Structure formats: structure tokens, C-alpha cells
Amino acid sequence: MLIRHFKGTTKCLAGLLLLALIYAFYAETSRVQEQRKSALVDSSINKRGSFKLLIIILSRTSDVARREAIRNTWLSKNHNGVKHLFIIGTSGASAELRKHLTSETKTHQDLLLLSELQDSYDTLTEKVLQSFSRVYRDYKFEYLLKCDDDSLVLVDKLLTELEKWENRGTGKELYWGFFNGKAQVKQSGPWKETDWIFCDYYLPYALGGGYVLSRRLVQFIAENSKILKSYKSEDISVGLWLAPLSNIERKHDVRFDTEYRSRGCSNEYIITHKQGIQSMNTIYQMYKASGALCMKEVRHRNSYQYDWSVPPSKCCNRQPGIP
Incomplete structure (x- = not known):
């Protein structure tokens, strides 16, 4: 009886040991596969490099x-730690x-x-969403x-200002x-919003001719892109x-001439936005x-200098003497 019980216990232990070995085998296989996947992702990113500033145009x-x-103008000079990409939707493009x-x-x-994106005014917001998702996935960068x-864009000045901001050590995202805080919701025209329900004005936003985001803000948008509500204007x-x-530090800067038309020329x-090919060449x-x-x-x-101490509807009073 004792010998039979011992044999039964031995078989049970052997079975448990076999199950443990099988589990260990599959766990190790899974771990190795995950390491390989991670290595492939890291390798892909490393091949693309790591950048202080990623510019998407x-x-x-x-x-x-x-x-x-x-x-041939403002991207003609190589800047260390800077990468640029032209973003183009190709759906519906001709063979030529x-x-x-x-x-x-x-x-x-x-x-x-x-x-999967066809370029048009109606798809600008989706274009930005897809761009943020792609570059966040494929590139390492600190600012976009x-x-x-x-x-x-004067890239050298932009980099200098980023370094100054970093030296302040705010610990905030940039x-x-x-910025504009008192833009009224469009009721007609190509930018008409049919389902804006929040208030009479758009919420404060940086004008789309050019704005900078720190990486974690791009990450937030990229990782939530499937549930974010899109409106006609990408910057809004x-x-x-x-x-x-x-x-976040929302940094309003009058040196960003990025409205729907240029405010002029200031050194x-x-x-500076809304430049034709000839004026871009001349200015550069x-x-x-x-x-x-x-x-x-x-x-x-x-x-104007943005006044963050008042309601957005009173934020932005234009005055002479400001670039």
C-alpha cells in the first residue's frame, strides 16, 4: 500500500514538474519573442535617429x-539634432x-x-492627427x-530659444x-463649424502657421487620436x-508671425507665415x-501680447509698437 501511494505521489510530482517545464518553456519563448519585437522597434527608431527638434511641414x-x-532656403543649412518631414496625403493622387x-x-x-488620406482643407485636422501618431511612433524627438x-522658419533662433526655455527648468510641457483666445466660432464659409457646443469662442490655441509642442503633448494626442473630436481647423x-x-506652459510669442496673413516684416x-516662393527666397x-x-x-x-490674467474674450488687444 505504501509503495503504491509513493508511486502515485511520484507520478503526480512528475506531472507537476512536466507542467512547470512546459510553462517555463512557453514563458521563455514569449519573453524572447517580446525581446525580439522590442529590439526590432528600437532598431527601427535608432536607425531614424534621435532629434532635439522634429519639423513637420x-x-x-x-x-x-x-x-x-x-x-533651398531655410532648410538648406544642416542643424545638429534637427530632422524635417514634408507631410503629404496620397489617396486619390494621379499616377503621374x-x-x-x-x-x-x-x-x-x-x-x-x-x-489613406486625401489632401484637402476638410482633412487638415485628420492630417495632423495621423502625422502626430506616425512621428511619435517612428521617431525619437524632444520637440515638434x-x-x-x-x-x-529661422531654425537656429528656434533652437536657441528652446535652450533658453529648458534652462529655466519649469518642469512643464511646452x-x-x-495664441488667440477670442476667435469667434465660424458660422459660414469653408471653416464653418456645425457641431461646436462649448462656448461662443474657440478655446485658446496657437495659430497654425507654426507652433511647437514638447514630445509628451504629441504623445497625448497620438495615444488618444481615436477618441479626440476633430473640428475644421487643425490648430483650433x-x-x-x-x-x-x-x-503646460502656453508660451505666447509675438515673434511667431503665424496668423492667416502676415503682419508685415520684422527682424x-x-x-513668418503666408510667404510665396519668391518672397521666401528674397527674405532668406x-x-x-x-x-x-x-x-x-x-x-x-x-x-498683441496675450493677457492670461483676463477671460479669453479680453485676451488679445492689438496695440501699436508690438512686432
């Missing part, structure tokens, strides 16, 4: 001349345009193509500058641009998405030769 398939103008984009990609290696392909949407977050500007050559953007500073309309 919204462009369209046909805007070849604009991209060339940017490459696709062929050109393939050639352009081989030559410059600076296009990010969104194959989003701008349009009719913006001229949302940097030219970004302001709304980031509105609930508290640990203080870091970004002036800057390259003299360190100044303008042959003569001009002001088409006044600017």
Missing part, C-alpha cells in the same frame, strides 16, 4: 516647387504625381506619405514644430506659438485637445547676407 502632392523652395513622389522620396528622403509650406482642434492639461520674427537671402529678415521693417497691422 504640411504640404500637398502638387506643391513640388514650394518644397524645393524650402529645401505618385511617380514624381517616388522619385522625390528617393532623392531627398524627407517625405512622410499618408496613403508643425508648420505649413508657406512658412519661413506649447509655444502665437489642437488647442481644444490640450485644454484640459494643466502642466524679430522667428517664423537677405537673412543669409545680413542677419536681418527685412530690407525695411513694415507693419501691415498691429500685434
